[in-house]
Amino acid sequence: MLIELLTKKYPGMRLWLAQRLSAVVMAFYLLVFALMLIIKQPGDYAGWVELMSPWWWRVFTLLFFVSLVMHAWLGVRDVFKDYIFNLKLRAVMQILIDVLLVIYLYWAGVILWSI
Amino acid sequence: MKFSIYRYNPDVDKKPYMQDYELELQEGDQMLLDALIRIKQQDDTLSLRKSCREGVCGSDAMNINGKNGLACTTKLQDLEQPVVLRPMPGLPVIRDLVVDMTQFFEHYNSIKPYLINDDPLPETERLQSPEDRAKLDGLYECIMCGACTTACPSFWWNPDKFVGPSGLMAAYRFIVDSRDQAEAERLENLEDPYRLYRCHNIMNCVDVCPKKLNPNAAIAKIKDLKILRAKEKKTKKTISITSV
Numbered sequence: 192m193l194i195e196l197l198t199k200k201y202p203g204m205r206l207w208l209a210q211r212l213s214a215v216v217m218a219f220y221l222l223v224f225a226l227m228l229i230i231k232q233p234g235d236y237a238g239w240v241e242l243m244s245p246w247w248w249r250v251f252t253l254l255f256f257v258s259l260v261m262h263a264w265l266g267v268r269d270v271f272k273d274y275i276f277n278l279k280l281r282a283v284m285q286i287l288i289d290v291l292l293v294i295y296l297y298w299a300g301v302i303l304w305s306i
Numbered sequence: 307m308k309f310s311i312y313r314y315n316p317d318v319d320k321k322p323y324m325q326d327y328e329l330e331l332q333e334g335d336q337m338l339l340d341a342l343i344r345i346k347q348q349d350d351t352l353s354l355r356k357s358c359r360e361g362v363c364g365s366d367a368m369n370i371n372g373k374n375g376l377a378c379t380t381k382l383q384d385l386e387q388p389v390v391l392r393p394m395p396g397l398p399v400i401r402d403l404v405v406d407m408t409q410f411f412e413h414y415n416s417i418k419p420y421l422i423n424d425d426p427l428p429e430t431e432r433l434q435s436p437e438d439r440a441k442l443d444g445l446y447e448c449i450m451c452g453a454c455t456t457a458c459p460s461f462w463w464n465p466d467k468f469v470g471p472s473g474l475m476a477a478y479r480f481i482v483d484s485r486d487q488a489e490a491e492r493l494e495n496l497e498d499p500y501r502l503y504r505c506h507n508i509m510n511c512v513d514v515c516p517k518k519l520n521p522n523a524a525i526a527k528i529k530d531l532k533i534l535r536a537k538e539k540k541t542k543k544t545i546s547i548t549s550v
Contacts, residue, residue, distance in 0.1 A: 196536055203496070203503040204532055269506070273463040 210265045213258035220255040240306055249303045256299040260292045307331055307341065308388035311352065315401050322399070324390075331382065338385065339366055339378040353402040361516060364451030368403050369394055374453035374514040394456035396465060410452050413469045417477035417495065422488035438484035445479035445524060447517050448472060454511035454521055460504040467500035471511035471521030474502060478524040481531065493532050502528060 197205045227248075233239045243249065267288050275281040307329050314322035327345050335341055339359055346352050354377075355365040361379040369392040370380055377391075397405040423432065455461050455470035469477070474496070481492050496502035502525065511521040 195540060196533065201497060201536065203499045203501070204529075204536070206499060207503045207529065208533070273459070 206265060210262055213262040213265075216258040217255055217262065220251060220258075223251070243303070243306050249306070252303055253300060256296055260296045264289065264292055307382065309341070309345065310388045310390045311345070311403070312392040313352070313402055314399050315351070315353075316399075326388065336382060337378055338370065338380040338382055338389070339376075341382055341389075342366075342377055342391075353400075353404050355404055362449060364449035364453075364516075367394055367451035367453045367456075367516070368392065374457045376451060376453070376516045379516055394452055396456045396458075396462040397452070405452075405456075407452055409465055410450075410455055410470070410472070413455075413473040414450065414476060416501075417469060417473050417480070418488070418492070419476050419480065421480065421483065421486050422491070423485055424487060432485045434484050441482045441484070442479060444519055445475055445482070448475055448479075448519060449517060450476075451516060453514045453516055454519075457510040457514045458505075459508060459510070460506060464500055464504055467498075468504040469496070469501050471505070471525065474505070474528065475519065475521040475524040478528050481528065490535065493528070493535060496528060496532070502532075 196208055199205070201208075227242060231238065231242050233242045243252070268285065271281050271285055271288075275284060309327040309329065310324045311327060312322055313319070313325045327348070329341055329344055329348075331341065332344070335344065337359075339356060342352075342354060343356075346354070354368070356378065357363040357365040359366075359378045361376055364376065366377040367374060368377055370377070371386060371390050374394055391403060393399050393403050393405045397407060397409065400406050421432075450472055452472065455472045458468075458471055460468045461470045477492060477496065480486050481489050486492075505522070505525045507522060507526075509522050512519075515521070
């Protein structure tokens with residue numbers, strides 16, 4: 192249902208909705224993460240490894256980072272469109288940010304699966 | 307009382323400048339507009355708009371000490387000196403404190419600010435229940451002074467594309483009106499990435515509105531309604547396919 196609202200049929204709504212959905216995913220993850228910290232209380236490295244080890248938790252954490260990257264990409268894109276009027280400069284800045292965000296996402300995945 | 311007022315006459319001045327005025331207030335001078343009228347008596351080259359002088363017409367909207375507002379409803383005793391007066395930002399200046407509001411009214415016009423109803427006219431008026439009428443409260447009171455729209459950064463950066471808080475609140479006023487039959491068309495009219503969705507909830511509009519209205523809430527309701535209607539449309543489509 193929501194997927195259709197994210198298609199080109201709704202050019203305005205899809206960007207807005209994608210940003211909101213990514214925010215909901217992040218808020219939900221942070222809530223669960225806070226609960227996990229309270230329940231597990233990882234005090235040392237072994238405790239953190241235990242907390243982050245389950246595959247589903249790593250997938251959920253990666254989903255959080257995917258949402259973060261999507262949220263940031265949409266936000267920065269809007270800021271650039273509003274404030275950088277030189278099209279070439281805007282394109283360069285946007286590509287830099289895109290590359291940086293992809294590196295961050297890859298880095299997060301590497302960290303998560305190296306535990 | 308000291309004033310610093312933006313002056314610009316494109317026929318004479320190469321660029322805008324700030325002019326200082328000092329004014330001896332007289333008994334009965336309570337509002338900023340009272341002071342401006344006295345300044346105008348001293349210097350009749352100063353241009354400003356005014357009409358009702360009681361916050362109804364919206365003509366004397368301007369930037370007062372950095373914040374948009376109406377001169378006629380702003381108390382002199384609340385203002386820090388020198389009182390810095392500028393035209394509303396984001397619109398072309400015609401002269402001094404007078405701005406060209408064509409763009410503002412073009413956006414207002416684009417949302418079709420009138421009831422669309424194809425039913426034959428009834429003998430008397432089109433009636434509403436008190437509950438339906440109450441839905442218009444907080445929307446219809448807009449005086450279209452432009453204070454909110456010209457305080458909005460999204461309008462500053464995309465004045466030709468973003469409808470602005472005032473126009474969007476007017477759009478919602480007709481969308482929610484039980485007598486109107488063009489809800490789908492009105493929502494579709496706001497679908498591109500700029501007209502509605504350029505609002506990023508900065509809420510300058512709420513901060514400056516001289517009528518204490520909340521355009522931001524109206525914009526949020528349009529966004530919610532768009533999702534709701536899109537989902538309903540999808541459900542209806544699924545049901546009709548299933549029944550076939």
